[in-house]
Amino acid sequence: MNQTIQHDLIGMTEVVAKIPSFISKVPNLLSGLKQAYLRTPNSPAGLGIAFEKAVKRNPTGYALLFEDQKYTYTELNQWANQIAHYYLALGAKKGDVIAVMVENRSELVATIVALAKVGVTTALVNTAQIGKVLAHSVNLVNPIALIVGDECRQAVDDIRQDLNLPKDRFYWFADQATRQNVGRAPQGYINLAEAIQSFPTFNTPTTHSVKGKDGLFYIYTSGTTGLPKAVIFTNSRWTLAYGTYGHVLNLNTDDVMYVTLPLYHATGTVVCWCGVIAGASALAIRRKFSTSSFWKDVQKFDASAIGYVGELCRYLMDAPPCPLEKGHRVKKMIGNGMRPNIWDKFKQRFGIEEVLELYASSEGNVGFSNVFNFDNTVGFSPTPYAIIQFDKEKNEPVRNAKGWCLKVKKGEVGLLVGKITRRSPFDGYTDAEKNKSVILKDVFKQGDAYFNTGDLVRDIGFRHAQFVDRLGDTFRWKGENVSTTEVENMVSEYEKIAEAVVYGVEIPNTNGRAGMAAITLADHAELTAEDCQKMATTFKKCLPAYAVPLFLRVQTQVETTGTFKYQKNNLKEQSFNPENTDERILVLLPNSDAYCDLSAEIFDNIQAYQYRF
Incomplete structure (x- = not known):
């Protein structure tokens, strides 16, 4: 466990130290909790x-x-x-x-x-x-x-x-x-x-x-x-x-x-x-x-x-x-x-x-708030939840020989799930099928049910957590949730693009993940300078500004699983570093109206925070 994480762990000693400053909030907080829970x-x-x-x-x-x-x-x-x-x-x-x-x-x-x-x-x-x-x-x-x-x-x-x-x-x-x-x-x-x-x-x-x-x-x-x-x-x-x-x-x-x-x-x-x-x-x-x-x-x-x-x-x-x-x-x-x-x-x-x-x-039924004013935490939760071990490769919770999920230890990262109870109901989506897909059943005992937040968090103790990452087909950029499938559909409508795989990549010193699309071109198609400008104009016109992919990776073939799901893990790991691939990578730099080739120099400048995305 690195030193920063160790420093952020919370126990009774740390909570007791916060009590004097917390006392003044108690009457108002109790009044609020009464209204919330009664x-x-x-x-x-x-x-x-x-x-x-x-x-x-x-x-x-x-x-x-x-x-x-x-x-x-x-x-x-x-x-x-x-x-x-x-x-x-x-x-x-x-x-x-x-x-x-x-x-x-x-x-x-x-x-x-x-x-x-x-x-x-x-x-x-x-x-x-x-x-x-x-x-x-x-x-x-x-x-x-x-x-x-x-x-x-x-x-x-x-x-x-x-x-x-x-x-x-x-x-x-x-x-x-x-x-x-x-x-x-x-x-x-x-x-x-x-x-x-x-x-x-x-x-x-x-x-x-x-x-x-x-x-x-x-x-x-x-x-x-x-x-x-x-x-x-x-x-x-x-x-x-x-x-x-x-x-x-x-x-x-x-x-x-x-x-x-x-x-x-x-x-x-x-x-x-x-x-x-x-x-x-x-x-x-x-x-x-x-x-x-x-x-x-x-x-x-x-x-x-x-x-x-x-x-x-x-x-x-x-x-x-x-x-x-x-x-x-x-x-x-x-x-x-x-x-x-x-x-x-x-x-x-x-x-x-x-x-x-x-x-x-x-849509969720679990919430945290930093009531004790600690640093580097989403706070404390009074609602019933668990942080469980998650297998990223299989994209599913880890279960033991008896079929039960396993909670992570203090300091470890896992999937956040919220227990569904009368006091913490799951109100859900308009789509009933979507509701089924986000509810985990028989998590710790027969018949229990938990809402799958799709978020990885770190248990730092005393019912406090740190946000780590978001799973699934969305990522956050500019404070917005970006649907990869929505962007894939729009990008694929460009005449020379046959297929697109969209995912989020991290840029140093920025929040969330910027959009990157691995694109496969139609037969015998090539991207010209005119295309680089036209794509930028088209994507900006049909997508919200926060959803426009900042990076494009031109692939000869899309890698899929046996069930024809896109293999995104390797693409995410290779990110937009030109040294990680022989394929062409394009970037839409801030205030630019066209994509350009991402050179080693541009990559180094991005890493050095010379561009404000």
């Missing part, structure tokens, strides 16, 4: 109830800050109520789904609160999606309506004929402060900001009829079939996050949480916002993350906490020092993916005292 699937629960509670606690305090817009809890609540009453008047009811495709801005937040009060499930569509993928995502959840921001309208117009929606169920928000100016809707859309104006501002009668088992969100994750999966996020799960992560953060009415993460992801809309609502604090949002504007916004909004993913932290560390990164109120941060090699440096440079790193997945 509930049943039929208890009234969820975002709508919690938000109305925050309105009572801090009616005149700010709830939302965006650009130059400011909304108090009362103002945001009244806005949400008008949207909710409008959809109730149309006949929307608990169990219905409305798809929402709006970038991070005030209209998105008001809409989410509104639909939560009605009991309608909000399908949080990834605003980077286009084409077939977007049409699939919307149709998958059978919505009764689609609400789109003008900034996303072109993407919707391009596939509108493929959507299973009546013509009169397309709603539109102008790309501006619609509480001040509703704008003029384009043909074929109903102007939602205008339509709600005559509706009541008082609380809807439906809020307290929403129960824990009712759907709150659909959040999309990468699918092994090549298209996104929609994961149901119930009000019960939201209440669990609210009672744990939300109360551990320990914010109050004077706090401001600055979030640049996309609100169609659970980290932004669940984890970060939970803490804000629990403290009746202010949520300050930005449309998209910007390194150069980050500390300017922190000062502008007087933020005291920030939401993060690992990439965000790396970008901030890479930026040259600026005066604004000091002298702010930010002492706390919550999120996931903080790299161990910058953890302490980040805290020191920016004056952060508490990193509430956490682990959770949109």
Whole structure:
């Protein structure tokens, strides 16, 4: 065991040393845990109830800050109520789904609160999606309506004929402060900001009829079939996050949480916002993350906490020092993916005292949070879980002679699995077959069931873990889950490419894994300079920016297993090092519009961190 890992191991001595600083959180944490665990699937629960509670606690305090817009809890609540009453008047009811495709801005937040009060499930569509993928995502959840921001309208117009929606169920928000100016809707859309104006501002009668088992969100994750999966996020799960992560953060009415993460992801809309609502604090949002504007916004909004993913932290560390990164109120941060090699440096440079790193997945039933404020850990989990031995070659858990799985020892790496119980249910996907594939049965005894997270973690003791790697057909890049099959399908559509195998490779000093595609060319085809430019243009057009492969390896033949599955392990190990293969390797360098051949010099510069991918 290396020295760093040994240093990170946690025992009773280390926990006892943290108790004095932990004591102040206990009352708030106990209050949250009471709300999280003293509930049943039929208890009234969820975002709508919690938000109305925050309105009572801090009616005149700010709830939302965006650009130059400011909304108090009362103002945001009244806005949400008008949207909710409008959809109730149309006949929307608990169990219905409305798809929402709006970038991070005030209209998105008001809409989410509104639909939560009605009991309608909000399908949080990834605003980077286009084409077939977007049409699939919307149709998958059978919505009764689609609400789109003008900034996303072109993407919707391009596939509108493929959507299973009546013509009169397309709603539109102008790309501006619609509480001040509703704008003029384009043909074929109903102007939602205008339509709600005559509706009541008082609380809807439906809020307290929403129960824990009712759907709150659909959040999309990468699918092994090549298209996104929609994961149901119930009000019960939201209440669990609210009672744990939300109360551990320990914010109050004077706090401001600055979030640049996309609100169609659970980290932004669940984890970060939970803490804000629990403290009746202010949520300050930005449309998209910007390194150069980050500390300017922190000062502008007087933020005291920030939401993060690992990439965000790396970008901030890479930026040259600026005066604004000091002298702010930010002492706390919550999120996931903080790299161990910058953890302490980040805290020191920016004056952060508490990193509430956490682990959770949109579909999973196990969560960790760094309640004791240790370094280099996803934290502590009160939920039942196990870390079991896993055979990477066979791609399955190790079982003993009796057929039972084996737990790893302290300091060792294994597969994280979450026990499925009444208190820790598995809510699952829209696809029943997918549900079956991620449930392990008879793990430690006959009849038990565990959710397979697909993640490798290290057991560092005292119910704490470190994230190590992700298994399967997805990898993380730029804070997003990339579906290898989705990218393979798109890359293979290029006229000269017969087949593509996509996988993630590590680039030094970056978070996650960058996309690399091993491609096989059609008969007698060759890649010219024109192809190198055309491929880059094509891939950027049909894939989200984070999913565009940065490396291409030109193969003569694809290596497969006996069951015709792609052999990715060797490709991952050889990565993009030109010395590991005689085959041609291409790279899409930052700010480039064409792939170029990866030379030994370029490889050395990548290793030396001369390029900022």
